[in-house]
Amino acid sequence: MRFMVLVKANKDSEAGVLPDEKILTAMGKFNEELVKAGVMLAGEGLQPSSKGARVRFDGNKKTVIDGPFAETKELVAGFWLWQVKSRQEAIEWLKRAPFQEGEVEIRQVFETADFAESDPTGEIRKQEDELRKKMESQQRR
């Protein structure tokens, strides 16, 4: 199963200040361990929210809001995508990460089997497929 690990922003990350060399080295070593264990599928650090934007949806109305955004602790500053055997394993890996403060969140990624459970007869998939076919034939016309 896969987990996304969401690293939250802090003052420094929002100010665009890069972590010092010691932390970068420790993080590099941790990433290397993840790769060697076959756990790491992907991972990226994100630029401050001042370089981002939001689009707010309200019925048909779409409003663009430029960053930065205020609620620093709720912002995402980076992520990993991990492949592990269990949630507990993801937790144990995360405990080994070289963070000194803040909270890091683990979220499980949906897999095909999860959809199969909520769609035991395959009826929803079937409808979607038919809809897709219809759209395709319309586009051709």
Added chain:
Amino acid sequence: MTSSAAHRQIEAIFRIESAKVIAAVARMVRDVGLAEEVAQDALVAALERWPESGVPDNPGAWLTATAKHRAIDLLRRGQKLERKQEEVGQEMDARWAAAAPDLETALDENVGDDLLRLVLIACHPVLSTEARVALTLRLLGSLTTDEIARAFLVPEPTIAQRIVRAKRTLAEKRVPFEVPRGPGLAERLASVLEVLYLIFNEGYSATAGEDWVRPGLCEDALRLGRVLAELVPPEREVHGLVALLEIQASRLRARIGPSGEPVLLLDQDRARWDQILIRRGLAALERAAALGGEPGSYFLQASIAACHARARTAGETDWPRIAALYELLTRIAPSPVVELNRAVAFGMAFGPAAGLELVSDVTAAEHAGRKANEGIQYDENDIHVVDDQKQAGLGAYQEQRDRAQERQKGAQNVEPGGRPVVGQEGEQGCTHRRDDQDRPYHQRAGVGHGRSPRNRSSA
């Protein structure tokens, strides 16, 4: 923390650490069976102590030290002393003394080599293929015998016995715990790659069924492949295999239709392909290509899979390139299935006549002719393009699985004709029907290219 939560935590830690613990102890005692035993003892000790004392700062070092102490105890107590003392007694004491002051550093430095030795010995050619598969999942994949048994749909005691026998064979044959040099290494690695490939295939061919446990084998194989790619010296085929598995795995969600029926490659909704795995696969392929040297069979198969992965629509597939790659593959790994695929690819690239020209085998001609005439009926086989020996190995697993499935399903799952359903053919048409079993493996309807007419619902 409740005791069951503590146990789950300790078991998760053990899963992360166990291969490294076994590998480190095996280097010391030169006995994989004993190493695995004492690693289990260390787990038991952790389950007893950690809930009270808390998890130590470096749980891996704690488990390894505990396992080593236990091994020394066992050896000293003489249970295995006579057999082993001369071999390892003094050396072990010296190593232990040397390692003790700075155990962590010693562990870090050696862990890669130890793991490589462990994977090589688990896949040693003195063992049968099925023993290698079980031992690899047990020692490197940290699966329990129960998990392996469920994945392969065989009774748990069968797997337990298989592992016990494998360990005994390694001890009896005095297989050294080492990394051979030069051509010896390439040969041993080939055996490892074959095992990972078989594990992956076992999961891959199962995904068209109802059982969602076994596709976990694809993940296990991929993870072990990724681990191996970091362990070994630059070796093209290792990255080639990883590339192949990543790209094949990227299609797992797309190859089953709404009612569980297999969807052939060219009919798949490419939006459902996993782009992360495709990117990883293409990166592994680049890594393999950069290493240079003669392209091996996995590298070529991965290159073919990559052609499909790069095409945004089935119509954009680079068939001339695929045909050229199959041409190379026929030279280094010829088999009826490869020949047939080459013919199909030539047919797709240069018209049906070009494909037919290449087909000499009468049966093959029949299939390919039909396929070429149908135009877009090509059915990618690159995961199953293997030599006959590998297919025989795969066939043996599938037969076992089919029998087990029949036992499990009993009378519930019977077709109107009264015949038990023994599995559905996947995109690769890998599983087969019971009435095929008397024929040579590669001629069975389900192998490689073939789909029997009544299984064409997805076309």
